Amino acid sequence: MKPLSALALISLLAACGADGEPVPPTRAGTAPANGITISGDARIGVVKTF
Numbered sequence: 001m002k003p004l005s006a007l008a009l010i011s012l013l014a015a016c017g018a019d020g021e022p023v024p025p026t027r028a029g030t031a032p033a034n035g036i037t038i039s040g041d042a043r044i045g046v047v048k049t050f
Helices: 001-015
Strands: none
Touching: none
């Protein structure tokens, strides 16, 4: 039980922002410079084995 408690305590401390204050994202880094980019893959269908 002690190792589980230690693991839980370490994971909580690791997630509390120990690397410093949070920095908000900049607007320049959120979108591509040349416009909108859309990509993806879609499939639809029915498979039946006789």
